[in-house]
Amino acid sequence: MALNVSQKLIKDHLVFGEMRPGSEIGLKIDQTLTQDATGTLVMLELEAMGLDYAKTEVSAQYVDHNIIQEDSKNPDDHVFLQSATKRFGLYYSRPGNGVSHPVHMQRLAQPGKTLLGSDSHTCANGCMGMLAMGAGGIDVAMAIAGEPIYIKMPEIWGVKLTGELPDWVSAKDVILEMLRRHDVKGGVGKIIEYYGPGLENLSAMDRHVIANMGAELGATTTVFPSDDEVRRFLKSQEREEDWVELVADEGAEYDEYEEIDLSELEPLIAKPSSPGNVVPVREVDGEPIYQSYIGSSANPGYRDFAIAAEIVKGKKIARGISFDINPTSRQMLSDLVDDGHIGSLLTAGGRLHQAGCNGCIGMGQAPATGRNSLRTTPRNFPGRSGTKEDSVFLCSPETAAASALSGEITDPRSLDMDYPKVIDKDQPTVDDALLEKPLSKEESQTVELEKGPNIASIPEMEELPDRIEIPVLLKMKDNISTDEILAGGARVLPFRSNLPEISKFTFEQVDESYHERAMDVRDKGGHAIIGGYNYGQGSSREHAALAPRYLGLRVAIAKDFARIHWQNLVNFGILPLTFLDESDYEDLEEGDVLEIVDVKEQLNSGNELTVQLKKKDKRFKIEHHLSERQVDIVLKGGLINWERKRQESHTS
Secondary structure, three states, X not given: OOOOHHHHHHHHHEEEOOOXXXXXXXXXXXXXXXXXXXXXXXHHHHHHHOOOOOOOOEEEEEOOOOOOOOOOHHHHHHHHHHHHHHHHOOEEEOOOOEOHHHHHHHHOOOOOOEEEEXXXXXXXXXXXXXXXXXXXXXHHHHHHOOOOEEEEOOEEEEEEEEOOOOOOOOHHHHHHHHHHHHHHHOOEOEEEEEEOHHHHHOOHHHHHHHHXXXXXXXXXXXXXXXXXXXXXXXXXXXXXXXXXXXXOOOOOOOOEEEEEEHHHOOOEEEOOOOOOOEEEHHHOOOOEOOEEEEEOOOOOOHHHHHHHHHHHOOOOOOOOOEEEEEOOEHHHHHHHHHOOHHHHHHHHOEEEOOOOOHHHHOOOOOOOOOOEEEEOOOOOOOOOOOOOOOEEEEOOHHHHHHHHHHOEOOOXXXXXXXXXXXXXXXXXXXXXXXXXXXXXXXXXXXXXXXXXXXXXXXXXXXXXXXXXXXXEEEEOOOOOEHXXXXXXXXXXXXXXXXXXXXXXXXXXXXXXXXXXXXXXHHHHOOEEEEEOOOEXXXXXXXXXXXXXXXXXXXXXXXXXXXXXXXXXXXXXXXXXXXXXXXXXXXXXXXXXXXXXXXXXXXXXXXXXXXXXXXXXXXXXXXXXXXXXXXXXXXXXOOHHHHHHHHHHHHHO
């Protein structure tokens, strides 16, 4: 049977189930990636599991999110993470080394391997011919301990690329075109696999840009073949020996087909406040801006900065514009300095920041209230920038640079200049000075974990009761993101290792009274929340499930869920349910009391449950989409309890 690239990757790593779309499968994980906003909990989970040493081929911990050191919280956590990587046998990428996704691509990614990361944009490394997926931190902890990841077998969506990008159009416009066509739910339950002659003119970093924002389509991941371009990239990184060819067989088929003629694309932009709100730049041409921002894992390559530098070279940005330059890796920053591009950006009026995620996750560079911000970042969810009432547009580096010069949104094709021809360097700087290699297993056993005063252990989680009677504390609209459930940024993320403190920020963008009201009923059985479509889209941060769970959330009912957040709810013993009849969503209100009886029997006997509305004398049906294994996890109060009991049964 002829196989496409995604099917080959899954078949080579399948340890449980059948490759039938919608059925549960288990996949062996070769590599893992954690970053500091999520990795601190992962290391605490590894400690709780009693892990002696990582069972993966490669596991790496990056410090890229929380690199502002306004007090001791972040540096204390960095010390803890460094000690944990020594103890458990992981690579450690120090603050300033860069964003996890491009650094991993440069130094550790290998075609043909699986990669699981506690960051939703881990899918970016699908550009290397990898099966690279985002997941909740505890799933990554299990993978480090040698356990498979369980997912629903996705459909494979083949997207054929033809033609060649015209001047002033780049890889960001390709993924924005996909979002224009399909919005933020178009990829749910699917792997997007790109193929076709159009790949010949897309560099490995161009492919990274496209694969990165597959997360914004809701896709399980994005996959590119490992071809001569991937070989060229690995050779430039002095790792050609890691290259293997991985392409689709002749005659391979896909569950869905799509085609994009690259030559027909034009500059695109996502308007506030969704990555799916995409229009041609010409439709919003002339809108005034306050900020233009270059960088992030969605545009992390040398050419993404160099093209902006060439556009503004010898010119000055418009008066009053904040032109923010956020380098994404230390070795790439060295090349930009050596080639004069940083000088061009600074002379034009740019503000240079350290290599890291920075403003992409609200860690600095917040825009002014009521002003427009243009960003090459992957997301523009409400408040993600750090400004509560923000107005963020997503665009290419070409559009961002052109707009910085004019002070208003500008179609870059209108510039009075030839399109600069910039390509990635064949011999870039290769520098591993801030990427610490793992200790040997023997050396690791002597290392003690160093915990600062802000690190608190994960509390015990009780099992799901057999009779649930709880109030609805929140009813929400469609497309609620994890940023709205629990924000990132410099104000919140320093408490990532202190659950009682970080829980105080839960749902504050939706309802500032939620924390207080949840605490009032936490010890009286807890509470439920109601969501619309695509509940939990965005970041993989498991704090968005763990903090509500700490506050007593036991049941989440939505029209449907984003994949990673749904799994995170399961992992922390929260029952995720969907409406059988969506008119029941309209009938439910905050303050309604839900009663579900014989919970264990109902979960184990089928996919439907009956809910009684105590105050309204009304019954309605809901359903779950849990496997037998996941039902057991939820009933036991979450994955930590489930794994602990499993280990106990093995030793008894």
